[in-house]
Structure formats: C-alpha cells, structure tokens
Amino acid sequence: MTQIYLDNAATTALSQAAISSMFEVTQRHYGNPSSIHGFGRDANKVLRKARADIARVLSVSPDTIIFTSGGSEADNLAIQGYALANMHRGKHLITTAIEHHAVLHTMEYLEQRFGFEITYIKPENQEITAQQIKEALRPDTILVSVMYANNETGQLLPIREIGSLLSQHQAVFHVDAVQVVGKIPIKPQELGIDFLSASAHKFHGPKGIGFLYSSIHKFDSLIHGGKQENQHRAGTENLPAIAGMAAALVHQSTQMIQNIEYIHDLKSYTLKNLSEFDFYVNQAGAHLPHVLNIGFPGRLNEQLLMRLDLAGIAISTGSACTAGVVENSHVLEAMYGSDSPRLKESVRISFSELNTKKEIDILLSALKIIIGG
DSSP: OOOEEOBTTTOOOOOHHHHHHHHHHHHHOOSOTTOOSHHHHHHHHHHHHHHHHHHHHHTSOGGGEEEESSHHHHHHHHHHHHHHHSGGGOOEEEEETTSOHHHHHHHHHHHHHHOOEEEEEOOBTTBOOHHHHHHHOOTTEEEEEOOSBOTTTOBBOOHHHHHHHHTTSSOEEEEEOTTTTTTSOOOHHHHTOSEEEEEGGGGTOOTTOEEEEESOOOOOOSSOSSOHHHHTSOSOOOHHHHHHHHHHHHHHHHSHHHHHHHHHHHHHHHHHHHTTSOOEEOOOSSBOTTEEEEEOTTOOHHHHHHHHHHTTEEOBOSSOEETTEEOOOHHHHHHHOTTOTHHHHEEEEEOOTTOOHHHHHHHHHHHHHHHOO
16 A cells, blocks of 8 residues: 655655764764763764754854754743743733644743733734734733744744834744744844744654754753753753754755745645545635645544545644544634634645655545545
8 A cells, every 4th residue: 555645744754864964973973062082072063063054044143053852842942941031021921822832831831830921812814913913012021922834724924024023122032933944945033033943853854853043042941951052951962863953954955945846836736636626725824835724514534534544645634633532723723713613624734845746646536535526
C-alpha cells in the first residue's frame, strides 16, 4: 500500500542536508562547546556557525538567536520570561483566541499563578485585525503575542501592521512563527518583532530543537544552571540537532521561492479537483501556501481521518488529539462559533515540496470511495 503524507504542518521529513550535517557533527564534533580544550573549541566553532547561518537567513545579528528545545519552549521563554521580569511595568498581556496552546496555556499560567490580566482577541468575520489590537492596548500592557500564521487554517495575521502599531507603545511584540520560518521569507527587524519563535521540525529539520529570536535582553530564564545561550538557557547545547536545524533552514531558504510556487500549484490543483465534491474552505484573508483546511458537509472528520489512514493517507483535523479522540478545534470555534458544524467536519491537508500531483490524485480517489463525488 502506498503511504502518502499530507500532514506537513504537524511535522516534516528530515532533509538530506539536515541528516548529513547531524551525522558529521555526531561523529566528528562531539566535544562540549563550553570546554576550553581543542575538542571544545571545535564544537564551539560548529555552534557559532549554526547560529550565524540562522541569523543570516533572518537578516539579524547572531547574538539575537537563542537555541531552545523547540517552538513551545521558545514561546514560553519569551512570554513567561519577559512578563515575569517586567511585571513592575504592568501586568496586562494581549494575545488572540486562535493561538497555539503553547501560547494560550502560558498565558493561562501567568493569569492563574501571578495575577496577570489577559485580553484574548477573537476573530471578527473570521479575521484578526491590527485595529483590534490597538483598541485592546492599555498603559499597563507589556507584551502582545500574535502568531504569524495559524497552524490549523494557514491564515496570515497582520504582523507588519501590529509591529508598526506597537512601535509607539511600551509593549514588546512576540510572534509565534513556527508555521512560517523556512516556508516564506521573514525578516523580524523589518516587521517590528521583538521575539520570534521557530521550530526545526516544521522546516525539515530534527525534532526537539528550535530557537527564539530576541532583540530584548532583559527577561527571566526558564532553566537555570550554566551560562549557555548568553545566560538565557542553561544546559549543554544539543549540537547535532542545532547543526541539523541550521542546515535545514539554509537549504530551505535557497529553495524557498521555487518551493512556494510548487506548493501553490499543488494546492490549486487540489482545490480544482475537489470541485466535484460538496465541500467548503475554512479560510479568510491572506494565507500560507502549504495549509488547506476544508470540510465536507455532513461528514464527520474523525471518521474521514480514520478511513484515509486505513488507505495509507495521513491528514489531520489540525486540532488536539487526546487518547485517540479528536477534540473540537478552538481555532474554528473562535472563527465560526461553538455550534458550527464545521467543528466536526473540518480536516487539514498540509503540503510540502516532497508531495506530488500523483499523490493528490490518490487522495481524491480515496475521497470518492469514502464520501462519493
């Protein structure tokens, strides 16, 4: 049975660039980057190169890149670290109702344990606007966290406009860019971003590694111990994973324009051929090329996922799955309401440059068998 992977917003296959880099570092550069002997200096050189390579892709200084265990830790480090270090300036934070749980649960933690007040911006006509952020700002607002693109629908949020707005306010700007880095061009400094989170496994790098871009230096650490990562994250660096992440990002950046064009064409091909089905698209405004969130009226997404899985095709609902039970999407609930049938009908197809039109044809054939058309 042919196996087809169309869940690239969840994770991606390791690129050959990442594999080669990780293999070399594991075998040849196994010293501790903090050691002062030759092995340590050799490892530190690899570490510095990886940091510089990532910084170059983002057009930022290497000393603004902090390595983390992934996007969730990067989100926590930025939000929790900054809020706790600066609560004397105010205890009001702003985010949106469609954020990843790494952001939402961090906000809840700060609210429950430290008394912060959180404003959750809900979509209006399925979109988040800079005007909503402007209206929510207060003199005691110290941080605004808005994702660059939504992981379930692919919707792009007005990051440039929000960044410009916050340039006139004390609040710093955190952006969860996990779905964007390595997929579309992004330059944090030009967008007014103070903190930016990224995760390697979303752009064909290894799991368990990511980074936080930070133009801010005063924020609390989550992990205490040594002085690694400019004293922002203690612990010996995971050098093979860091090198693999940098190699993957550099490779993706060199192929980015052609990948965008290829994936856009693949998505258009999918939508064109879906026209023979009764379906709808959960989409509003600008969106990422690689994410497609659709629903089939009267067809339960959980059953559809299982049937496609049995056919060797992997897609997702884009929402949390706990103990084998698909939960309602908080994103679609915020966009369409808690009583919308879309919550039980919607699925996410997410592409990469490794997918082909032949795979899409197989998906469409499977859908014909499952739901007719």
